[in-house]
Amino acid sequence: MSEIKEALQLSTYASIMVTLNLGVDAADSVKLASSLASTFSSRLIGVAAEEFVVPYYGDGAIAIDPAIIEQAKREAAENLAKAETVFRRAAGTINDIDWRCALTYPNSFALEQARAADLVVVGRQGPDDASHGRMAISPGDLVMGLGRPILVVPPRKEHLSGKHVVIAWKDTREARRAVWDALPLLKRAERVFVLAIGPDAGAQGAADVSDHLQRHGVPSRATIRSEPTRFVVDELTGFAEQEGADLIVSGAYGHSRMREWLFGGVTQDLLDSTPIPCLLSH
Numbered sequence: 001m002s003e004i005k006e007a008l009q010l011s012t013y014a015s016i017m018v019t020l021n022l023g024v025d026a027a028d029s030v031k032l033a034s035s036l037a038s039t040f041s042s043r044l045i046g047v048a049a050e051e052f053v054v055p056y057y058g059d060g061a062i063a064i065d066p067a068i069i070e071q072a073k074r075e076a077a078e079n080l081a082k083a084e085t086v087f088r089r090a091a092g093t094i095n096d097i098d099w100r101c102a103l104t105y106p107n108s109f110a111l112e113q114a115r116a117a118d119l120v121v122v123g124r125q126g127p128d129d130a131s132h133g134r135m136a137i138s139p140g141d142l143v144m145g146l147g148r149p150i151l152v153v154p155p156r157k158e159h160l161s162g163k164h165v166v167i168a169w170k171d172t173r174e175a176r177r178a179v180w181d182a183l184p185l186l187k188r189a190e191r192v193f194v195l196a197i198g199p200d201a202g203a204q205g206a207a208d209v210s211d212h213l214q215r216h217g218v219p220s221r222a223t224i225r226s227e228p229t230r231f232v233v234d235e236l237t238g239f240a241e242q243e244g245a246d247l248i249v250s251g252a253y254g255h256s257r258m259r260e261w262l263f264g265g266v267t268q269d270l271l272d273s274t275p276i277p278c279l280l281s282h
Helices: 002-009 026-040 066-091 106-116 139-145 173-181 206-215 232-242 257-263 266-273
Strands: 015-019 043-049 097-102 119-123 150-153 164-168 191-197 220-225 247-251 278-281
Touching: 015 026, 015 106, 026 043, 026 066, 026 119, 026 150, 043 066, 043 106, 066 097, 106 119, 106 139, 119 139, 139 150, 139 266, 139 278, 164 173, 164 232, 173 247, 173 278, 191 206, 191 232, 206 220, 220 232, 232 247, 232 266, 247 266, 266 278
Parallel strands: 015 043, 015 119, 043 097, 119 150, 164 191, 164 247, 191 220, 247 278
Antiparallel strands: 150 278
């Protein structure tokens, strides 16, 4: 019975969470999350947090006036109220919504609240993107500790049709997790490409994954690129754009995160510069 219930749950996302900030593109992620919530009849949860910042007085020998602390708290609370306004306006006509906020660290609050969601939507925060301010969430930190898939949304992306999807396949635990987590979206797709890239692409089992997805009713086919002419992430995003895909599914940090920081890697490149929404799982 439990296996049947689990299989049924895979056809939808009961709750979708979106992180809020006061950046110029904040409403974009909410609109995309709202469109997904409409598609899956999901509850939409908006979350935001900001740690109140007290002015620094050198070595701390001087006592801080309690009034200054209260002022810092009021300013942070006002920012959270502004974020709630952005959320409610961008959510549109969704009826089943929930707003959660706190005066605390944004990442830790998002990690905590994700227990109530199946999918977490977060705005891209690459080095060339506009700042998200003190409510900023690090997608890289989030995906490592969340235990849920994250959907990283580039600026000015307000809708996700998911008709054409590319799975960045490498035979790792993280990639298997991502395919499983993306199944509700994959089942709604018209075409799904299981793309393996690199000299060992033929040995990664892409055909097995495609066959497995077909048994779930997903129209998929395996594609092998054994001799890529570009960096992996460029080959991946270029293929996605060529096929008209508006979603990439990928495992996150198949190598150690430190290794990616030092030498670069697909996950970090996607987090920093993905041109289309990207579902990542770790």
